[in-house]
Amino acid sequence: MAQxxxxxxxxxxxxxxxxxxxxxxxxxxxxxxxxxxxxxxxxSTMLRMIAGLEEITEGDLHIGERLxxxxxxxxxxxxxxxxxxxLYPHMTVRKNIGYGLQNRKIPQAEIxxxxxxxxxxxxxxxxxxxxxxxxxxxxxxxxxxxxxxxxDPALFLFDEPLSNLDAKLxxxxxxxxxxxxxxxxxxxxxxxxxxxxxxxxxxxIIVMNAGRIEQIxxxxxxxxxxxxxxxxxxxxxPPMNLLDGQVIGATAQIGDxxxxxxPATISGPVTIGLRPEDILLDAAGPLSLEVAIxxxxxxxRLLHGTVSGQPISVHVNKDIPATTGTVRVTLKPNALSxxxxxxxxxx
Ligand code: ATP
Numbered sequence: 475m476a477q478x479x480x481x482x483x484x485x486x487x488x489x490x491x492x493x494x495x496x497x498x499x500x501x502x503x504x505x506x507x508x509x510x511x512x513x514x515x516x517x518s519t520m521l522r523m524i525a526g527l528e529e530i531t532e533g534d535l536h537i538g539e540r541l542x543x544x545x546x547x548x549x550x551x552x553x554x555x556x557x558x559x560x561l562y563p564h565m566t567v568r569k570n571i572g573y574g575l576q577n578r579k580i581p582q583a584e585i586x587x588x589x590x591x592x593x594x595x596x597x598x599x600x601x602x603x604x605x606x607x608x609x610x611x612x613x614x615x616x617x618x619x620x621x622x623x624x625x626d627p628a629l630f631l632f633d634e635p636l637s638n639l640d641a642k643l644x645x646x647x648x649x650x651x652x653x654x655x656x657x658x659x660x661x662x663x664x665x666x667x668x669x670x671x672x673x674x675x676x677x678x679i680i681v682m683n684a685g686r687i688e689q690i691x692x693x694x695x696x697x698x699x700x701x702x703x704x705x706x707x708x709x710x711x712p713p714m715n716l717l718d719g720q721v722i723g724a725t726a727q728i729g730d731x732x733x734x735x736x737p738a739t740i741s742g743p744v745t746i747g748l749r750p751e752d753i754l755l756d757a758a759g760p761l762s763l764e765v766a767i768x769x770x771x772x773x774x775r776l777l778h779g780t781v782s783g784q785p786i787s788v789h790v791n792k793d794i795p796a797t798t799g800t801v802r803v804t805l806k807p808n809a810l811s812x813x814x815x816x817x818x819x820x821x
Contacts, residue, residue: 476538476551476628476661477503478524483533485519493519495686496533504659506652510672511682512708517665518633520682524663525631526550537629550629553622557634559614561606561621568593568602571620585624592620595654612643619654630655632664636671648674669709673697681705699811703818706747706811712776712787714811715753719746726810729782731761734810740821747811750776750789755796759804763788768796777801 478501485494494516501507509517522528526547561570572585596616636644652675672679673693681688689701700706706714719728720743726736769776775796777788812821
């Protein structure tokens with residue numbers, strides 16, 4: 475187990491394209507950190523620099539007390555789990571899990587013990603003599619996990635490990651990986667473009683955009699107080715509504731319509747953020763919502779429409795009847811977030 479410290483870590487490919495701008499953060503011993511962001515934001519590059527698969531252009535990387543910038547991946551005491559499991563097709567599950575240890579000349583009895591331990595942990599006992607082609611996607615992913623676990627690494631690195639699985643299996647494996655990480659207490663860095671995985675698995679989330687870190691925080695901090703409009707619109711499904719508005723005399727407005735109180739320190743044009751679940755249907759409510767589409771999701775519904783011509787999504791409980799057309803709504807207290815319109819920064 476170890477803490478990981480990145481100090482001004484940056485990546486410039488071939489001396490040209492800046493894939494990661496200088497970034498500094500610490501991952502605590504035993505922490506589960508998720509790097510999340512859209513395709514091309516630099517999250518895999520960041521992970522690969524930690525793994526040693528990509529050279530670090532500038533900055534210092536410590537795993538534990540050790541500066542590892544120039545240490546080979548094999549000597550960094552890490553184990554990586556990839557999207558495409560990379561199992562050996564001709565080897566049994568047992569051999570696949572133990573192969574890395576065999577290469578390191580670990581005595582066979584110890585390999586057998588570690589494989590048995592990992593197999594029990596991952597519910598693979600019935601599959602140890604099968605080949606990867608005889609396994610389901612979820613079972614293959616577990617074998618890949620097993621291979622990482624038997625190495626007793628200081629650090630687990632996951633690169634979109636669930637992307638090849640169908641939605642149901644992804645949900646199940648998400649819970650399994652999280653539970654396993656808790657149980658083993660191994661410091662983990664997990665890359666995904668899926669904000670649901672980030673929210674549900676992370677102790678802390680690092681949101682990246684265009685090679686820069688937009689925000690670092692717990693899922694609750696990031697959801698409730700996004701640092702930028704980018705984070706506000708990336709985290710949450712549907713994301714936070716972002717409205718063109720202004721603050722006049724400590725009142726937030728869109729057009730002439732008053733939405734609620736704003737801090738006295740803010741005035742003039744702003745972007746107003748409003749989470750879909752902070753808008754309530756209320757026959758006596760002050761706002762008029764034109765509902766164009768009702769999305770049925772079983773436990774709840776999403777209403778998509780406009781308020782004063784601006785697009786808005788509203789999250790309502792399944793028990794509340796909903797149709798298209800005009801409805802009245804009210805906002806929960808303290809529902810509004812404010813962002814500078816030019817920079818997107820939270821005010
Ligand atoms: P994805 O989810 O699509 O994998 P990502 O956030 O992981 O995206 P990276 O793979 O880290 O993104 O890539 C970040 C940027 O660096 C991208 O614009 C990509 O085109 C660029 N890049 C990646 N590898 C190289 C390379 N070997 N040479 C030049 N540019 C690269």
